[in-house]
Amino acid sequence: MPTVTLTVNERAHTTDVESRTLLVELLRDLLGLTGTHVGCDTSQCGACTVLVDGRSVKSCTTLAVDVAGSAVTTIEGLAANGKLHPMQAAFKEHHGLQCGYCTPGMVMSALDLAGRNADPSEAEVREWLEGNLCRCTGYHNIVKAVQEGARAMGGAS
Amino acid sequence: MSETGIGAALRRKEDARFLTGTGTFTDDISRPGQLYAHIVRSPYAHAKITAIDTTEAAAAPGVAAVLTGKDMAADGVNPLPCGWQIHSRDGSPMAEPGHPALAVDTVRHVGDRVAVVVAETRHQAREAGALVEVTYEALPAAASITAALADGAPLVHEDVPGNLCFDWEIGDAAAVDEAFAEAAHVVELDLVNQRLIPNAIEPRAAIGEYDAASDMTTLYTTSQNPHLIRLLLGAFVMGLPEHKLRVVAPDVGGGFGSKIFHYPEEVIVTWAARRLGRPVKWTATRSESFQSDAHGRDHVTHGELALAEDGTFLGLRVSTKANLGAYLSTFGSAVPTYLYGTLFAGCYKTPAIYGNVKAVFTHTVPVDAYRGAGRPEAAFMLERLVDLAARKLSMSPVVIRRRNFIEAFPYATPVALEYDAGDYHATLDMALQLADYDGFEARREEARGRGKLRGIGLSTFVEACGIAPSAVAGALGARAGLYESGQIRVHPTGSVTVYTGTHSHGQGHETTFAQLVSEHLGVDVDAVDVVHGDSAKSSFGMGTYGSRSLAVGGNAIYMAMQKVIEKGRKIAAHLMEASPDDVEFERGVFRVAGTDKEKTLGEVALTAYVPHDYPEDLEPGLDETAFYDPKNFTFPAGAHVVEVEVDPETGTVELVNVSCADDVGTVVNPMIVDGQMHGGLAQGIGQALLERAVYDDSGQLVTGSYMNYTMPRAADLPSFTLGTHVTECTHNPLGVKGVGEVGSIGVPPAVINAVVDALAHLGVTHVEMPATPEKVWRTIRDAQA
Numbered sequence: 001m002p003t004v005t006l007t008v009n010e011r012a013h014t015t016d017v018e019s020r021t022l023l024v025e026l027l028r029d030l031l032g033l034t035g036t037h038v039g040c041d042t043s044q045c046g047a048c049t050v051l052v053d054g055r056s057v058k059s060c061t062t063l064a065v066d067v068a069g070s071a072v073t074t075i076e077g078l079a080a081n082g083k084l085h086p087m088q089a090a091f092k093e094h095h096g097l098q099c100g101y102c103t104p105g106m107v108m109s110a111l112d113l114a115g116r117n118a119d120p121s122e123a124e125v126r127e128w129l130e131g132n133l134c135r136c137t138g139y140h141n142i143v144k145a146v147q148e149g150a151r152a153m154g155g156a157s
Numbered sequence: 158m159s160e161t162g163i164g165a166a167l168r169r170k171e172d173a174r175f176l177t178g179t180g181t182f183t184d185d186i187s188r189p190g191q192l193y194a195h196i197v198r199s200p201y202a203h204a205k206i207t208a209i210d211t212t213e214a215a216a217a218p219g220v221a222a223v224l225t226g227k228d229m230a231a232d233g234v235n236p237l238p239c240g241w242q243i244h245s246r247d248g249s250p251m252a253e254p255g256h257p258a259l260a261v262d263t264v265r266h267v268g269d270r271v272a273v274v275v276a277e278t279r280h281q282a283r284e285a286g287a288l289v290e291v292t293y294e295a296l297p298a299a300a301s302i303t304a305a306l307a308d309g310a311p312l313v314h315e316d317v318p319g320n321l322c323f324d325w326e327i328g329d330a331a332a333v334d335e336a337f338a339e340a341a342h343v344v345e346l347d348l349v350n351q352r353l354i355p356n357a358i359e360p361r362a363a364i365g366e367y368d369a370a371s372d373m374t375t376l377y378t379t380s381q382n383p384h385l386i387r388l389l390l391g392a393f394v395m396g397l398p399e400h401k402l403r404v405v406a407p408d409v410g411g412g413f414g415s416k417i418f419h420y421p422e423e424v425i426v427t428w429a430a431r432r433l434g435r436p437v438k439w440t441a442t443r444s445e446s447f448q449s450d451a452h453g454r455d456h457v458t459h460g461e462l463a464l465a466e467d468g469t470f471l472g473l474r475v476s477t478k479a480n481l482g483a484y485l486s487t488f489g490s491a492v493p494t495y496l497y498g499t500l501f502a503g504c505y506k507t508p509a510i511y512g513n514v515k516a517v518f519t520h521t522v523p524v525d526a527y528r529g530a531g532r533p534e535a536a537f538m539l540e541r542l543v544d545l546a547a548r549k550l551s552m553s554p555v556v557i558r559r560r561n562f563i564e565a566f567p568y569a570t571p572v573a574l575e576y577d578a579g580d581y582h583a584t585l586d587m588a589l590q591l592a593d594y595d596g597f598e599a600r601r602e603e604a605r606g607r608g609k610l611r612g613i614g615l616s617t618f619v620e621a622c623g624i625a626p627s628a629v630a631g632a633l634g635a636r637a638g639l640y641e642s643g644q645i646r647v648h649p650t651g652s653v654t655v656y657t658g659t660h661s662h663g664q665g666h667e668t669t670f671a672q673l674v675s676e677h678l679g680v681d682v683d684a685v686d687v688v689h690g691d692s693a694k695s696s697f698g699m700g701t702y703g704s705r706s707l708a709v710g711g712n713a714i715y716m717a718m719q720k721v722i723e724k725g726r727k728i729a730a731h732l733m734e735a736s737p738d739d740v741e742f743e744r745g746v747f748r749v750a751g752t753d754k755e756k757t758l759g760e761v762a763l764t765a766y767v768p769h770d771y772p773e774d775l776e777p778g779l780d781e782t783a784f785y786d787p788k789n790f791t792f793p794a795g796a797h798v799v800e801v802e803v804d805p806e807t808g809t810v811e812l813v814n815v816s817c818a819d820d821v822g823t824v825v826n827p828m829i830v831d832g833q834m835h836g837g838l839a840q841g842i843g844q845a846l847l848e849r850a851v852y853d854d855s856g857q858l859v860t861g862s863y864m865n866y867t868m869p870r871a872a873d874l875p876s877f878t879l880g881t882h883v884t885e886c887t888h889n890p891l892g893v894k895g896v897g898e899v900g901s902i903g904v905p906p907a908v909i910n911a912v913v914d915a916l917a918h919l920g921v922t923h924v925e926m927p928a929t930p931e932k933v934w935r936t937i938r939d940a941q942a
Binding site: 018033035038041042044045075088092095097099100102103104123125126129130134135136137138140143 | 168169171172173174175176177178179180181182184185280355356357358359360408409410411413442443444662663664665828829831832835836837838839840862863864868869870871872874876877900
């Protein structure tokens with residue numbers, strides 16, 4: 001059984017996994033980080049999106065052994081000292097979530113965009129989110145939240 | 158208006174947990190000693206099960222049990238019941254074949270449940286599932302309405318001849334015949350309201366658990382109505398008394414109707430957990446969701462509208478065939494009947510209406526309520542006919558609607574409803590203004606210069622929400638009451654817990670209901686918690702669907718607050734040595750009228766729990782429950798205007814403007830109301846342009862994943878322009894109507910009317926949904942041929 005050492009939300013973990021164990025299974029089942037969700041089995045919905053070394057990836061189609069040595073950030077790793085991250089705050093301020101199920105993936109994906117583009121246009125946000133499905137919001141307020149969150153981050157990641 | 162009361166765009170109380178990954182969805186829950194279930198499903202639409210060999214699967218690593226439908230039947234587990242009995246026009250009750258949670262000898266749709274493997278891990282259960290050897294004798298399938306109604310069609314249920322569940326009617330056929338005989342004009346249309354798959358992003362999940370010490374069974378499930386599931390699972394399916402059965406629906410990741418119903422998997426995990434004495438968890442894969450969540454819509458309809466010379470509507474005749482799928486789902490029979498035919502009047506004074514609905518079993522996944530549930534089908538049929546009529550009479554689509562609007566309320570329709578309030582001209586005025594309707598022709602001309610075909614379409618519509626007055630629903634065949642409970646527990650220091658039987662799965666009840674308390678009891682929203690989703694906590698409830706939570710549940714909470722105020726008034730009067738009749742209550746303070754004597758709600762609450770100096774004849778405590786049974790449905794209404802540009806080279810439809818003016822009654826939180834509108838619009842646009850569930854003739858679901866079922870994505874949709882015009886509901890104390898379904902009801906016909914408008918110069922009169930690029934391109938090509 002392979003052993004994987006990685007950093008999740010700035011904490012180091014060394015865990016035995018099966019070679020087929022997916023990153024999302026490592027996060028949810030082994031580390032108890034249930035904020036990352038699974039919404040499909042074809043890598044389409046993006047609910048499982050996390051950051052691996054700063055880049056958004058779908059953790060439902062990433063093998064745990066492939067992220068050995070990487071730094072993973074999940075939705076649980078964003079708020080600090082009881083204060084929401086600017087992107088989280090923007091989602092709350094602009095009502096960018098309803099049921100909350102796709103939300104972690106949306107926020108993590110948005111962070112990747114914000115790191116690349118500090119002031120994305122509406123069209124750029126809509127294009128970027130093609131890998132994340134939301135059934136509740138019609139995306140209207142998610143788009144506003146991502147734009148506002150990216151601006152609030154000012155190019156930081 | 159206070160900053161946190163009715164009308165405030167308060168940011169949501171529930172957001173913090175969802176934004177930090179600390180929500181608790183069913184699949185996030187793990188119970189001690191939990192096993193995992195894998196459901197073995199039929200790959201055939203129709204087959205006899207001739208043998209099931211579980212030997213190899215049972216011997217696989219980690220497997221605790223492999224169970225089949227025969228095991229379940231032997232344990233006395235009953236089939237799932239249907240919640241609404243429809244009678245055919247000849248008076249006979251609908252055919253009601255059983256729906257066993259695990260098939261016994263026949264499978265009736267791809268995805269039907271054949272066996273369950275329970276193992277120590279999810280992987281072990283799935284792998285052992287592949288070792289269950291089921292021998293099938295494949296049979297011909299009837300996978301569509303047409304196939305199921307054909308002569309000699311394969312029967313879905315041997316005891317249901319012709320696959321006909323019921324043949325229902327509403328309205329006055331003779332009066333309609335007379336109207337058509339006198340009509341100057343008749344327009345008619347054949348249309349398909351296609352099958353949709355709801356696709357909440359959280360797949361369904363369930364955990365069954367049994368505690369022998371307390372003889373208590375608990376089901377955690379992704380449900381919109383835990384109390385109803387407890388009633389159905391306990392009283393009908395498993396014979397468990399309600400005090401020994403707890404159903405918890407924790408955070409639920411979207412429902413849109415699909416999580417209303419009692420599902421076989423809820424029975425399977427509960428039964429398996431009781432048999433094995435350990436918790437059993439099941440979580441659907443998305444593929445399983447496609448094959449087992451109830452689907453929506455699926456009507457084939459012929460509609461006819463009779464008009465006078467001046468465009469006045471004289472009569473409407475509708476004939477619909479509705480697909481129920483393979484089994485009757487919980488409310489499957491109510492959707493194409495009382496949630497559909499009762500809306501045929503729309504917002505028009507059509508004096509004579511008749512509808513007939515034939516409901517058909519097919520070898521497909523059961524069909525039940527999906528956002529709007531019957532009302533989108535009614536609105537689409539009616540608003541397409543109205544547009545056709547306008548074109549035939551060379552009238553403006555605005556003028557023909559205005560000529561026929563209901564203007565005086567209350568208004569009794571010819572199809573069983575009485576509308577209490579509305580102002581259809583006002584919402585139409587607002588929508589036309591938001592859309593700059595008058596400036597459209599210039600935009601059409603400008604687009605033509607760019608080689609684009611621009612069209613504009615509108616719909617004006619009514620829906621019936623706030624289901625339902627129990628006596629009315631009961632008379633129409635509902636097997637449950639449809640009231641709601643609300644409990645206000647004022648704690649000794651004045652904070653409040655609200656218990657509701659509705660369920661929030663995205664609607665923001667924790668915020669909206671706290672705003673009601675802020676408004677009416679003057680308690681800070683941060684001092685209010687809303688509890689829902691647990692049959693052990695809220696006394697009873699009928700859950701959330703049909704835009705009922707605020708209209709029914711909110712009014713129950715309001716009534717419980719009135720009881721709190723009444724009791725508090727007596728306590729305050731005692732403390733202030735006044736008569737209760739002289740004590741007024743406003744914004745959290747009891748005051749003796751005309752004096753400066755006052756007691757806060759907190760002081761009164763403390764006195765209620767520390768009753769040292771207390772009225773003699775009054776019970777201690779400040780904790781009140783109310784059950785609210787609505788007097789009528791509520792009738793939200795609106796006008797939606799959609800502007801599109803069609804690329805004639807590719808058939809692509811671009812939405813360039815979606816402007817909506819809606820009357821949803823009193824608005825508690827405008828931010829949340831707008832959010833509900835956005836989501837409904839996205840699903841309505843999804844139906845109009847993108848989504849369609851496809852079965853092939855053998856009953857295989859061709860659109861079984863996100864690879865081939867087209868969900869609306871961010872780039873498919875525009876930003877929306879919204880307006881609100883309020884007429885208050887006259888028969889509930891909050892004046893609220895409901896907003897959850899408005900978008901999905903109103904917008905599909907507006908989109909298609911716009912597409913038809915863009916192509917009308919080619920002679921196009923109708924385009925079926927979804928108006929995909931291929932379909933539009935073919936329509937243009939055929940029109941030009």
